[in-house]
Amino acid sequence: MRTQVVIVGAGPSGLLLGQLLHKAGVDAVIVERQSPEYVLSRIRAGVLEQVTLNVLAQAGVDARLKREGLAHTGFDLLFKGERHRIDLAGLTGGQQVMVYGQTEVTRDLMDARQAAGLTTVYSADDVQIHGFDTDHPSVSYTVDGQRHTLDCDYIAGCDGFHGVCRASVPRASIQEYEKVYPFGWLGVLSDTPPVHEELIYVNSPRGFALCSQRSMIRSRYYLQVPLTDKVENWSDDAFWTELRHRLDPEASERLVTGPSIEKSIAPLRSFVTEPMRFGTLFLAGDAAHIVPPTGAKGLNLAATDVKYLSDALIEACVEKSQAGIDHYSTRCLARIWRAERFSWWFTSLMHRFPDQGEIGQKFQEAELDYLVHSEAGARSVAENYVGLPLDFGWKG
Numbered sequence: 004m005r006t007q008v009v010i011v012g013a014g015p016s017g018l019l020l021g022q023l024l025h026k027a028g029v030d031a032v033i034v035e036r037q038s039p040e041y042v043l044s045r046i047r048a049g050v051l052e053q054v055t056l057n058v059l060a061q062a063g064v065d066a067r068l069k070r071e072g073l074a075h076t077g078f079d080l081l082f083k084g085e086r087h088r089i090d091l092a093g094l095t096g097g098q099q100v101m102v103y104g105q106t107e108v109t110r111d112l113m114d115a116r117q118a119a120g121l122t123t124v125y126s127a128d129d130v131q132i133h134g135f136d137t138d139h140p141s142v143s144y145t146v147d148g149q150r151h152t153l154d155c156d157y158i159a160g161c162d163g164f165h166g167v168c169r170a171s172v173p174r175a176s177i178q179e180y181e182k183v184y185p186f187g188w189l190g191v192l193s194d195t196p197p198v199h200e201e202l203i204y205v206n207s208p209r210g211f212a213l214c215s216q217r218s219m220i221r222s223r224y225y226l227q228v229p230l231t232d233k234v235e236n237w238s239d240d241a242f243w244t245e246l247r248h249r250l251d252p253e254a255s256e257r258l259v260t261g262p263s264i265e266k267s268i269a270p271l272r273s274f275v276t277e278p279m280r281f282g283t284l285f286l287a288g289d290a291a292h293i294v295p296p297t298g299a300k301g302l303n304l305a306a307t308d309v310k311y312l313s314d315a316l317i318e319a320c321v322e323k324s325q326a327g328i329d330h331y332s333t334r335c336l337a338r339i340w341r342a343e344r345f346s347w348w349f350t351s352l353m354h355r356f357p358d359q360g361e362i363g364q365k366f367q368e369a370e371l372d373y374l375v376h377s378e379a380g381a382r383s384v385a386e387n388y389v390g391l392p393l394d395f396g397w398k399g
């Protein structure tokens with residue numbers, strides 16, 4: 004079988020790319036290792052930047068998001084037992100973020116793909132990519148014991164951090180930058196009203212915590228935990244007790260607890276691959292980079308990679324111009340390094356590090372105190388959090 008683009012991975016990056024290509028009349032097949040149910044069971048991101056909302060609108064998948072998403076014009080920073088609001092809208096000329104779960108974005112994209120009758124191969128085993136250093140690459144995979152091959156013009160590697168695409172590139176052609184943090188995030192999803200109408204990011208001597216949400220009746224909370232902790236050793240009671248300890252008295256009092264409907268531990272990592280194009284193979288989203296989730300940037304970066312990649316592939320397939328393809332990697336990386344920097348900085352400021360000691364806690368609190376009392380400091384946090392404009396600082 005033949006198609007113009009094979010997309011490896013049906014996470015948000017792959018599905019969004021498929022939708023944007025379809026809108027422009029470019030044929031693409033998606034090959035995914037897992038089942039649709041498994042893909043939808045992963046609970047991840049919750050905060051969407053305006054740039055991401057624009058790309059989802061371009062893809063025609065923002066109707067439910069507009070109805071059900073929660074617009075947030077600020078968030079709280081809690082340290083030394085007190086909360087301080089970062090007024091995102093006031094500091095950035097009216098910008099805001101949208102709270103809408105990654106699961107819902109994925110579901111909307113799956114529904115749109117199905118409605119358009121587009122092909123997604125789920126539960127594909129042993130996916131392999133071939134000939135991406137030539138003009139006739141291909142992707143092979145096994146379904147129900149039968150091997151299949153898809154010939155194409157381009158391969159989009161949207162298969163996440165553990166995917167096959169980046170791993171298939173010869174080591175001499177790729178440079179990877181990585182930092183692994185000495186802790187993880189224990190996340191709990193529960194059908195309880197959120198403790199506060201906006202998000203609360205917590206720096207406490209007991210470690211970081213985050214109060215987030217999915218709707219007015221569904222909450223998402225995170226606790227910083229040692230990497231050695233096992234999720235099965237964290238009872239719901241233990242989770243709520245520890246969260247209360249890290250909150251201020253008012254929030255602790257208001258917190259409504261209930262049974263967890265999902266509980267998992269995620270490691271934290273900063274990771275960048277350079278470049279993101281290898282001949283006719285393009286990496287996008289978590290396949291190319293990872294940020295620690297503190298800045299809420301991972302899904303947003305994936306959406307902008309996909310925006311740039313869809314523009315480039317449409318130019319190549321429809322207008323027969325290579326310009327977008329040639330710029331793809333440098334254009335993405337300019338944006339990625341800025342988000343990597345912000346995510347690393349915010350993570351370092353908010354978490355308890357094993358060797359930081361009392362003085363490290365004091366340094367963090369003094370920096371937070373400066374940020375919330377200086378308009379310049381608060382604006383710097385706000386403009387990075389809502390997301391820098393597309394192509395900010397990129398010279399072309």
Ligand code: RFL
Nearest residue numbers: 012014015016036047048049162163288289299301302303
């Ligand atoms: P995904 O979502 O990992 O999807 C990759 C897909 O590829 C499939 N795959 C393969 N398919 C075929 N063959 C193979 N060999 C394959 N190997 C893998 C996988 O099954 C999967 O379906 O990557 P994608 O699409 O690039 O999307 C990236 C986002 O998922 C990620 O960046 C965000 O979730 C990060 N993130 C956040 N981002 C935000 O923008 N805002 C947030 O608030 C936010 N919060 C978070 C987060 C990530 C978290 N975790 C769990 C790491 C909070 C958490 C806790």
Ligand code: PHB
Nearest residue numbers: 048049215296297298299
């Ligand atoms: C989430 O709701 O899952 C979430 C929100 C903000 C973050 C990270 C995760 O910074």
